[in-house]
Amino acid sequence: MLVFAISDKGGTGRSVTSSNIVYRRALQGQDVCYLDFDFGSPTVGAIFRVSTASRGTTRGGMHRYLQGEITEPSRIDVWTESDRDTIRAKPAGAGQMVLLPGDQGGGEFATFDAEMLKRCVRLFAKLHEQFDLIMVDLSAGRSFAAHLALAATAQLPKIPARWLVFHRWTRQHIIAANGLVKGEHGLLDVGREYGHDPGALTDRIRFVRTAVLELGSGDFAHLRPAQRSWLNEIDRELRELATRNGVGLTTMLGKVPLDPVLQWREQLISDEDVAGTEIANAETVFAFDDLAKKIVDDTAWEGL
Numbered sequence: 001m002l003v004f005a006i007s008d009k010g011g012t013g014r015s016v017t018s019s020n021i022v023y024r025r026a027l028q029g030q031d032v033c034y035l036d037f038d039f040g041s042p043t044v045g046a047i048f049r050v051s052t053a054s055r056g057t058t059r060g061g062m063h064r065y066l067q068g069e070i071t072e073p074s075r076i077d078v079w080t081e082s083d084r085d086t087i088r089a090k091p092a093g094a095g096q097m098v099l100l101p102g103d104q105g106g107g108e109f110a111t112f113d114a115e116m117l118k119r120c121v122r123l124f125a126k127l128h129e130q131f132d133l134i135m136v137d138l139s140a141g142r143s144f145a146a147h148l149a150l151a152a153t154a155q156l157p158k159i160p161a162r163w164l165v166f167h168r169w170t171r172q173h174i175i176a177a178n179g180l181v182k183g184e185h186g187l188l189d190v191g192r193e194y195g196h197d198p199g200a201l202t203d204r205i206r207f208v209r210t211a212v213l214e215l216g217s218g219d220f221a222h223l224r225p226a227q228r229s230w231l232n233e234i235d236r237e238l239r240e241l242a243t244r245n246g247v248g249l250t251t252m253l254g255k256v257p258l259d260p261v262l263q264w265r266e267q268l269i270s271d272e273d274v275a276g277t278e279i280a281n282a283e284t285v286f287a288f289d290d291l292a293k294k295i296v297d298d299t300a301w302e303g304l
Contacts, residue, residue: 001128001132001133001134001159001160001161001162001295001296002124002128002134002136002153002156002159002160002161002162003018003133003134003135003136003161003162003163003164003295004136004138004146004149004161004162004163004164005017005018005135005136005137005138005164005166006138006140006146006163006164006165006166006180006187007140007141007165007166007167007177007180008140008141008165008167008173008176008177008179008180009140009141009167009172009173009176010140011168012140012166012167012168012173012210013166013168013210013211013256013262013266014137014140014166014210015038015043015044015047015137015266016047016262016266016267017166017208017210017256017288017291018034018135018137018164018166019034019044019047019048019135019137019268020268020269020288021135021288021291021292021295022034022097022133022135022292023097023268023288024285024288024289024291024292025095025132025133025292025295025296026094026095026096026097027091027094028095028289028292028293029093029094029095030095030132030133030296031095031096031130031131031132031133032095032096032097032098032131032132032133032134032135033096033098033099033100033127033130033131033133033134033135034048034078034097034098034099034100034134034135034137035062035100035127035134035135035136035137036056036061036062036099036100036101036102036137037062037102037136037137037138037139037145037148037149038102038137038138038139038140038145039062039063039102039106039107039108039109039139039143039144039145040107040108040139041139042055042056042061042062042063042101042102042103042104042106043055043056044099044101044137045057045076045099045101046266047266047267047268048076048078048082048087048099048268049082049083049084049087049267049268050076050078050081050082050083050099050101051083052076052081053076053099053101053104055104056101056102056103056104056105056106057074057076057101057102057103057104058103058104059074060073060074060103061073061074061100061101061102061103061104061106062100062101062102062103062106063102063103063106064103064106065119065123066109066112066116066119066120066148067116068115068116068119073100073101073123074100074101075098075099075100076098076099076100076101077096077097077098078097078098078099079094079096079097084267084268084270086270086272086273087268087270095132096131098131108139108143108144108145109144109148110144111144112144112147112148112151116148117148117151117152117155120148120149120151120152121152121155121156124152124153124156124159125156125159128156128159132296133295133296136149141180142180142185142186142190146187146190147190147194150187150190150191150194150196151194153196154191154194154195154196161204162204162205162206162295162301163187163204163205163206164206164207164208164253164295165177165180165181165187165205165206165207165208166207166208166210167207167208167209167210167247168209168210168211168212169209169211169212169213169238169255170238171237171238171241174238174241174242174245174247175241175245177207177245177247178245178246178247181202181205181246182246187201187205188201188202203302205251206251206252206253206301207247207251207252207253208252208253208254208255208256208291209252209254209255209256210255210256211256211257211258211262211263212255212256212257212258213257213258214257215228215231215232215235253291253294253295253300253301254287254290254291254294255287256284256287256288256291257281257283257284257287259280259281259283259284260279260280261273261279261280261284262284269284269285269288271285
């Protein structure tokens with residue numbers, strides 16, 4: 001299955017959340033692959049703590065492959081090439097976890113031609129045969145990467161493809177997430193141009209809220225009554241706004257709570273980070289585990 005991670009704005013936690021979803025899916029025994037299609041900023045290697053690809057690779061990545069300069073993009077086995085001991089200690093029963101990085105110094109493409117599209121289609125089809133889950137991290141906004149992904153998947157109707165739209169729990173992000181999907185030149189608009197059925201494409205799109213503050217948690221125990229009352233009112237307004245914009249509970253696949261570790265360092269959250277060093281919250285791991293299961297669960301996906 002192909003899963004595309006996208007957001008209208010930067011700073012949503014799109015890359016760190018999708019990386020953790022892939023990590024959790026691998027721990028669940030599935031073979032997973034992560035494609036860095038954030039062409040303007042190919043830095044997902046830093047999240048996996050692969051120092052040789054923290055700003056993209058010099059060994060031939062997605063940029064050079066799509067431009068036809070190399071026949072195959074380089075692959076990184078995260079289990080063996082990560083700098084983190086807890087990641088290199090691959091648990092028994094875990095699946096493959098492979099990163100296809102962008103090129104160091106690469107930038108956003110202005111457009112794509114038939115040959116570039118053909119190479120993208122060929123890559124998606126090949127990876128689908130080799131992996132259970134392929135996560136494609138797209139550049140933020142109405143990007144070249146999104147256009148290429150929509151054009152390629154239109155030519156691969158037999159390969160299951162789903163879209164995760166990431167946004168934070170603010171008025172600005174809710175409106176932006178709606179616009180990215182339903183607005184002018186949004187996913188549905190562009191998808192129609194490449195031959196997608198708008199209704200079918202809508203069914204493949206779900207929203208993920210990130211860095212969500214739970215008002216009933218201990219994080220708010222220190223607030224004055226007036227502050228708690230105000231925040232509850234804002235939360236109510238946001239829920240109403242999300243419903244009006246089609247970003248409410250009926251289209252939300254999941255949410256990730258605010259975690260101090262992810263605020264200070266974008267990284268994979270291991271079980272050791274929760275049960276051992278206790279630097280991360282168990283609720284965060286539960287959220288990643290839940291999303292990793294739901295993205296491939298037809299019942300969970302279609303039951304929304």
